[in-house]
Amino acid sequence: MQAKISSIKQNERTFIEAARRAQIVAAAIEVLADHGYPNASFAKIAKQAGLSSTGMISYHFRGKDDLIREVVSEIMRVAVEFVTAQLEGETDYMVRLRAHFAANLALLDEYPKHVAALSSILANTHPDDRQQLGLDSHLAEFGLVQEDRFRQGQRAGVFRDFDPETMVMAIRGALDAAYGRAAVDPDFDTAACARELADIFDYATRRQS
DSSP: OOHHHHHHHHHHHHHHHHHHHHHHHHHHHHHHHOOGGGGHEEEEEHHHHHHOOOOOHHHHSSSSSHHHHHHHHHHHHHHHHHHHHHHOOOOOHHHHHHHHHHHHHHHHHOOOHHHHHHHHHTTTTTTHHHHHHTHHHHHHHHHHHHHHHHHHHHHHSSSSSEEEEEEEHHHHHHHHHHHHHHOOOTOOHHHHHHHHHHHHHHHHHHHHO
């Protein structure tokens, strides 16, 4: 009986700690989006999370890099789940490519703080730092899926011959530029931008008859 009670208490502690970590990560995303990566101090994050001191953050995270790694993981989890859901069930290669831009730009409307936070991390970190923060591995994993999709489309005769890795890099650069423009342009039209990018890469990838 005592063992069962101890197990229940341990599960409660685990749940509470997980909830607290999630609360801190959510606050960090808000601070990163509103103040930028260089100014994302533990003091600001603690205030955003409604914590009495920064000690609670230090209890759950070993330092800023540890917290940012968790932030990156959470942002990428949300982004991948959102984009995947938008593309689910679509088997037509060209339609899926166009939908890829619509879904990625729709992130700006659905999760503006997540996108702004990620953009700030990208703009204010060295490539070596991005690797340590796990950002490069997340983006590389996502890119490999896109590359494989292009290769499948090439074998099916839908896409012309091109280097999938280079094409994915170009798409990533275009989307990053769109996110950057959205951050400074209050009138930025995400849907219109998605259509323009879709037209550009439709033309760039489609096999001409």
